Amino acid sequence: xxxxxxxxxxxxxxxxxxxxxxxxxxxxxxxNPSLSELSDIxxxxxxxxxxxxxxxxxxxxxxxxxxxEIEDNVLHINISxxxxxxxxxxxxxxxxxxxxxxxxxxxxxxTIMKSFMDDVVVKSEKGSGTKIYMxxxxxxxxx
Amino acid sequence: xxxxFKNQLETLTLYVYGELDEYSSSNVKNIMDKVILSxxxxxxxxxxxxxxxxxxxTGIGLLIGRYKIVKKFNIPVYISGTxxxxxxxxxxxxxxxxxxxx
Numbered sequence: 137x138x139x140x141x142x143x144x145x146x147x148x149x150x151x152x153x154x155x156x157x158x159x160x161x162x163x164x165x166x167x168n169p170s171l172s173e174l175s176d177i178x179x180x181x182x183x184x185x186x187x188x189x190x191x192x193x194x195x196x197x198x199x200x201x202x203x204x205e206i207e208d209n210v211l212h213i214n215i216s217x218x219x220x221x222x223x224x225x226x227x228x229x230x231x232x233x234x235x236x237x238x239x240x241x242x243x244x245x246x247t248i249m250k251s252f253m254d255d256v257v258v259k260s261e262k263g264s265g266t267k268i269y270m271x272x273x274x275x276x277x278x279x
Numbered sequence: 280x281x282x283x284f285k286n287q288l289e290t291l292t293l294y295v296y297g298e299l300d301e302y303s304s305s306n307v308k309n310i311m312d313k314v315i316l317s318x319x320x321x322x323x324x325x326x327x328x329x330x331x332x333x334x335x336x337t338g339i340g341l342l343i344g345r346y347k348i349v350k351k352f353n354i355p356v357y358i359s360g361t362x363x364x365x366x367x368x369x370x371x372x373x374x375x376x377x378x379x380x381x
Contacts, residue, residue: 150301150302150305151302153300153301153302154298154300154302154333157333171363172363175363175364175367176367178333179333179334179335179367179368182300182333182335183335183336186300186301186335186336186337189301190301239340240308240340240341240343240344241336241337241340242336242337242339242340242343242372243336244336244339244368244371244372245335245336247371248335248336248368248371251371252367
């Protein structure tokens, strides 16, 4: 069967966080995910998009792109921005690491993405944006 | 999202409703703080999350921030009404070790 694919671009406004996770859950519905799997996908996408808005484009409004593909029972998601980038990806993805503790940021974003998805790859360099790839395998045997 | 509260039998319960993300949490942070600071005569604070339909790590930050304020008054904090939408995120962050489930 032909893989299904969609691309979504939107402005880095906080109100688009719920829009983005709404779109990805609609797209993922074709895979007949469980409520728990759908919740995992929504939460991971929300974390990635929030990172783009709060960190990538902290001092300006930019464009965020979500590119997603369905391949058999696997959902591939690419989320990218052209923001400030991450200087040290290894450090940034550690649990409880945050550059904004005064804003009550928990530093749990990447930990949630890694725990809720089957694969997470972060590609970033200071000054040249961030690309996050995530994969979720939808279990076909719901028992 | 929305907040309702009641202070009954020395327990202050804050009921949280709706989606808890970065966009929505900034609106309710100050409301929650005002409620907490005007009810410091209570013996226990409970965050009732049964009405939360979505929560990401912003919710963890929000709860820990409010926990720190309540703790200044030596009042214990609890969480109740966790669902599929909140349980896994809270568990992962180890929240229940400082705010046990009721």
